[in-house]
Amino acid sequence: MKINHHVLVLGAGYTGMLCAIRLARRTRRTGIRVTLVNPSPRFTERLRMHQVVAGQELAHHPITDLLDGTGVAFVQGTATAVDAEGRTVTVETPEGPVELPYDSLVYALGSSTDTGTVPGASEHAWTLNGQDAAGHFAERISRLAARGGTVNVCGGGLTGAEAATEIAESHPGLRVTLISRSEPGPLMNAKARAHLYAAFERLGITLRTGCAISEVLPGGVELADGTVVPADACLWTTGVRVPALAADAGIAVDKRGLILVDATLRSTSHPQVHAIGDAAAVHQAWGQVHGTCQSGLPTAQYTADALARRLRGKSVKPFRFGYFHQPVSLGRRDAVIQFTYADDTPRRWFLSGKPAVAYKEFVSGSPVTLYRLGKRVYVTATLSHGGRATRPARTTR
Incomplete structure (x- = not known):
């Protein structure tokens, strides 16, 4: 046909x-x-x-x-x-x-990451919006690490947590501060969140939570209460456009x-x-x-x-879909996997440490293998259809 x-x-x-x-x-x-x-x-x-x-x-x-x-x-x-x-x-x-x-x-x-909502973010903050942007920022913090510089990571979502831990692990000479309006890992259960916070402490990351950023400055960020958190570089990971x-x-x-x-x-x-x-x-x-x-x-x-x-x-x-997990890298040698219900709320089960690293690499590694296999056979990219949670409610007469 x-x-x-x-x-x-x-x-x-x-x-x-x-x-x-x-x-x-x-x-x-x-x-x-x-x-x-x-x-x-x-x-x-x-x-x-x-x-x-x-x-x-x-x-x-x-x-x-x-x-x-x-x-x-x-x-x-x-x-x-x-x-x-x-x-x-x-x-x-x-x-x-x-x-x-x-x-x-x-x-x-x-x-992409939205830098247009806070004054100064477009001019003074770096983002992960593409290979070039990430590569240029990598060069910047590599130079800063050689002289013991400071980096502010703005945004306590999963991207911010992964970026902060990767930077701190790869460049122990840097002082890394994670600034977030809310607590990192809000959709994790208490034990998984405790592992996340333990990783921050182990890597020497300073947490500033409950902080709204009012402006990004050339040498740091200003919080809503007027406090300035100085830094040699700022990575912006919050907001989407x-x-x-x-x-x-x-x-x-x-x-x-x-x-x-x-x-x-x-x-x-x-x-x-x-x-x-x-x-x-x-x-x-x-x-x-x-x-x-x-x-x-x-x-x-x-x-x-x-x-x-x-x-x-x-x-x-x-279309039917339900969430299954929240995989979070914490550097190259640690991770935490929070298993979830279809609506992304946390179950009691989670993985941490080396088993979590292996799990995340398996499910969240490069999709190139999926594409190459997809040329020859039908492979699935769906971990969960969500079960009953995704079925429309029946109406009664």
């Missing part, structure tokens, strides 16, 4: 790459064309940027190598506009702007700019647009999915399968 249909995938991060490769395999020999668009020719392992900051080198994976043999066409460029009615995307390539038509659009542009591309195109979005989707991850305003990963406002029976790799990869897998079924005239079941 030959089908004249072009699927355009925007973004070659964790979700976009998986969706493109899996969709190409699902639709091989059907005539369906898949094109993947990304600004960089290199696949960026975003979840491992804290390792880059700590001075570790990641393997170089050209996107064309990962797509080799799949039939997916790659266009290097930045999507600058979407014509949702005309079904075209304007892409700024190294050779100039081009217009790419589509029949179905998979929007996988994801999110998404590109305005979807909203500018008239695609329905929520107040954060995430695309509003139905139960099958299609845009509620433009059904030919599918949103995955951090770009989508995905709701389950237990609540809204928050952007993580753990939830993003299942949305990519689901969308590839759903698109393939629809193009063959088959029915599609609603």
Whole structure:
């Protein structure tokens, strides 16, 4: 069966790459064309940027190598506009702007750390927004470590905790302060959180919790109470923003700019647009999915399968997902894994120490192996469908 249909995938991060490769395999020999668009020719392992900051080198994976043999066409460029009615995307390539038509659009542009909400953060703070940003910061703190400098890590979420511990372990000459409005590890149980705090203490990390940052200064941060926490460098890990591309195109979005989707991850305003990963406002029976790799990869897998079924005239079941764990690296020799219910609230079970390190490396390591296997066989990226928690409540008459 030959089908004249072009699927355009925007973004070659964790979700976009998986969706493109899996969709190409699902639709091989059907005539369906898949094109993947990304600004960089290199696949960026975003979840491992804290390792880059700590001075570790990641393997170089050209996107064309990962797509080799799949039939997916790659266009290097930045999507600058979407014509949702005309079904075209304007892409700024190294050779100039081009217009790419589509029949179905998979929007996988994801999110980045938001430095626009606190004065001075854009000018004076570093981020983990990409390989280059992380690499430049790694060079900066390497020089600081040689003279016993100080680093403020702003944000006590999982990214902040991983970055602070990686930096402190790799550069014992640095004085690292983790500044957070709330307690780190808020969704861990008491024992798992105690292990997290023990790691901070072991690595000499100073905690400043309950602190709202009012301004980032050239030489530190100013807190809401006027206290200045000095530092030679500041790493910003708190807050999330998404590109305005979807909203500018008239695609329905929520107040954060995430695309509003139905139960099958299609845009509620433009059904030919599918949103995955951090770009989508995905709701389950237990609540809204928050952007993580753990939830993003299942949305990519689901969308590839759903698109393939629809193009063959088959029915599609609603997307179902539930969280399973919170894996947190605490340097290279320690970790803590909090197992969770479907809504990401903590169970009593957790792992720590070397077993947790091995577990995290197994489930949260490089997805490149998943992509390579996905060229030949159907592999799953879903640890949990959430069980009963994801089933819509039955209505009674």
